[in-house]
Structure formats: C-alpha cells, structure tokens
Amino acid sequence: MFNILIEKRAEKFLKKLPIKSRRIIVEKILELKNNPFPGENKEKIFCPKPPEVYRLHISRSYTVFYIINIDDHLVKIEKIITIEGAHKDYFRR
16 A cells, blocks of 8 residues: 655645546546556656656546655655646656
C-alpha cells in the first residue's frame, strides 16, 4: 500500500473545482494507494529525464500527473489539470 502526497499546486487546482468533480478526482487518486502502476486509465509518459512521470485520466475531463517512489511507498501527485491542458503539457516535458 502506498501513501499519497498532493503537491500544493495540485491541491490549489482541486479546491477550485465543483464539489462533484473534486469528489470524483479524490476517489480516483485514492485508488492509487493500492496500485499506482500503469494499466487501465494509468500510463507512464515519456520523460527524457528522471523521475518517471505517470498520468491518470479521470472522466475524460481531468488528468493527474504523478510520480511513484517505490522505496518510500509514496505516490506524489504533481499536477491536476484539464485534459486539454494535459495535451499541451505533454509537449513541454
């Protein structure tokens, strides 16, 4: 089982969302505790330099970018953005 750490910028974005969207995103993030590795709607994205970054698509509306620290059993939520923002962000990594 992994612990979840949410970075401030991700938390800030989450707080601005409607309650229903926030609840759905939090539920999906909490599912990462049991299995944060690729599969289903989770995928490792290409990143030329460490650390390895993963993404989680939620409801065709939002994307969560996160890092897995296996040694510390930690999933660090780096960023939560809209799907449109995520597609633009892929090219900046």
